[in-house]
Amino acid sequence: AQSVTQLDSQVPVFEEAPVELRCNYSSSVSVYLFWYVQYPNQGLQLLLKYLSGSTLVKGINGFEAEFNKSQTSFHLRKPSVHISDTAEYFCAVRSGGYQKVTFGTGTKLQVIP
């Protein structure tokens, strides 16, 4: 079985400050990991994904995430946030051999001017 835990339901942060959104996963086999962003009244859009190789993954809009196998984490980071980053962020996992992707409950990032 596979599961994803996003520990923070809401994260307020001031504009131009750094942010980290936390994601932990559970799986007994190899995993593929994803971060998606959902802007208000829109569908989800892929930010970045980890399939294999380098554990530091860079995505769109200046976001990056680091795969940590020993801690079963895939935290999302951005060194300096902008107002336009205000959105909900979803971490997702797919285990090798599984057809379905499991999404976390989402973290709402609120950027304060």
Next chain:
Amino acid sequence: DSGVTQTPKHLITATGQRVTLRCSPRSGDLSVYWYQQSLDQGLQFLIHYYNGEERAKGNILERFSAQQFPDLHSELNLSSLELGDSALYFCASSARTGADEQYFGPGTRLTVT
């Protein structure tokens, strides 16, 4: 614009009724996924089709069914609707399965009154 289209955008119907949601995947994508997003349940995977065949089932109720047609568009049928079925229903598509990025449509907002 993800290239995935969903119709209708909004749907208001009464309890006990039946509705059909339609999804057209990106050109060339063989996989279609359906998700339900509600405030209390978050983003829930419903079902996955690949090239016309059902590949995986998630938390899909027996009152719900889906299919993928030869032209690869998909329909999600919801019957005997209950108030609790009110939610955003997303369709996503990917080129193949699993590790491929999923492209999400804008969603259909269903309101059951």
